[in-house]
Amino acid sequence: MADVVKRYFEAFNAKDTDAMLNCLSDDVAHHVNEGNVRRGKAAFAEFCAHMSRCYDETLTDIVIFDAPDQGRAAAEYVVHGRYLATDEGLPEAGGQQYQLPAGSFFDVADGLITRVTTRYNLSDWIRQVS
Template sequence: MAELPTPIESYIAAYNAIDVDAMLACLADDVHFQNIAEGKVNAETRGKPEFATLARAGAAAFAARRQTVTHAITVAGRTIVEIDYTATVAADLPNGWKAGQKLAFRGASYFELSDGLISRIIDES
């Protein structure tokens, strides 16, 4: 597998550790984030403060979570990674997931870098 650019590798490690502050340290101030599920954008943020709010809510929702990169390609400051995702739900959630439920799915993430920081993330599953 291709080596990941350092900010992306650090971001995924922080995500897996449920360390939101370390995730934020990898991001540009004007970071743009989108989560796409089943072809629809179900979450979007612009800027670090909005991302932080979403990331803290996401961190609280899971007792454990892990992104494992299975493939990656980087070209001209843009990286696409295929990810195997597993998680354990911490508390009953509005979408019907129950506390203790185990999740597992595949997805892909697109990252753009600017001045050594992540400026755009698109997660799709």
């Protein structure tokens, strides 16, 4: 289980959306921080395209925890980013850099991620880019 999560994060850091999609089930549920649940690979790909336009992010200090007997995994990491383009409803972008701890939670079945839930402190991010 940890293998597919590790590949997912490697693909994220390589900015390889196709490789990320290869880690997901067709009906993946993507629970976005402070947002709605997006379902399916197409919705996930749209989200990634939006994020790539607005943000340049790299994850470091990734620690993966897994509970294979329960089909779950989690990861804690540090997001290092640059705010490239203004995201609707958020402060204006001007290349601001930010760094914040975050975590993701996963359900895994048949070697594929079926749920991704990401959490970070949005008010801390807003403070850093304002």
